[in-house]
Amino acid sequence: MLFSSVAGAKPWIIEVEKEAAIISLVLSAVISISLSVFYAWIITNYRRTEIATLKCIGYTNNNVRIIIVGELIWVTMFSFFIVFELLIHIVAFTAYFYYTAERLPEFSPFIRFGPLLITIALFLVAQIGGILLAYQRVLRLRPIIALRIQK
């Protein structure tokens, strides 16, 4: 049940809900895209020798991609749950400071199923950037790099 759908809900409450939804969506999108691309960059940049070694010992590009994409999905899902938990804390703090105890049940639908699904979808869509980046970098990494002396 939406708080704004409660009969007699005041217009400012509806506005606050809308703003909060938009902010959470934008935040989720920005965090997930940044995390996905940044983590893909970290994996392929700081683990060049590791990836090159795997290629050297017989991993195909596809094998390495599977590992990296798996890691990206794992990390992105965890980042989603962290953001989800953060939202719960924001709700809790907001409710504690601005809402009375008896109105809290009305406020709890702030985290609704719809926006949650949208957020998950956003997180997954955001991974595409990271996956594409990882794909390109893994393809370019030559196994011969593993033979170079590390400083």
Next chain:
Amino acid sequence: MKEIMIKCEGVHKEFRLRGNIIRALIDVNLEIEAGEFVMVQGPTGCGKTTLLNVMSGLDLPDEGSVILDGEDIARANEDRLSNIRRQKIGFVFQDFNLVENLTAIENVEALLWPTVLRTKEIEDRAIAALRAVDVLERKDHYPGDLSGGERQRVGMARAIIHQPRVLFGDEITGNLDPVSGRNVMELLKKLNKDLGTTMVIVTHDSNLVQYGDRVIKMDHGRVVR
């Protein structure tokens, strides 16, 4: 008549470095028999690492052919080369190149993870490989907890878990103290004898050439002996 494991014919390789052309390999012709222990020796920059890279399919020659176990790897595509490396080639690196967040046994098993082998069989093979290089008691340790010699042994276990036909090593004792270096070379010699694996070891250290059945000397991109 002995089986030829590696055959290089008319191999040329050039690099461009800051506008200059460096001729790393010039008309290299050589044959290495199956089960042979070959040391490739020469001064720094003579082309021995390039030769190893070309023989192992890590790099392609500009001209010539490289036949490894009956297959011209100079004309194989990248996926085929990966499969050849997984099935027929073992690598031991100077820097060990172990994955730091995997234990010794996981590092060894990693080579077989993308294969269809069952987990138990992979584990059994890893244990056998670690036992062969005498470092089984350290199987659950992370590379950071191992000494240089032990790390190199784990690297060797990883290189032999799939029972390769050829094992390549590039300056594998370069980061080890003399005693550990000798132990590693003796272990390679033992593996060569016990498993019949062809060994191609690149070194600039003239003290190590005694371990080889044959020494290929290189100078300025050419095989001189």
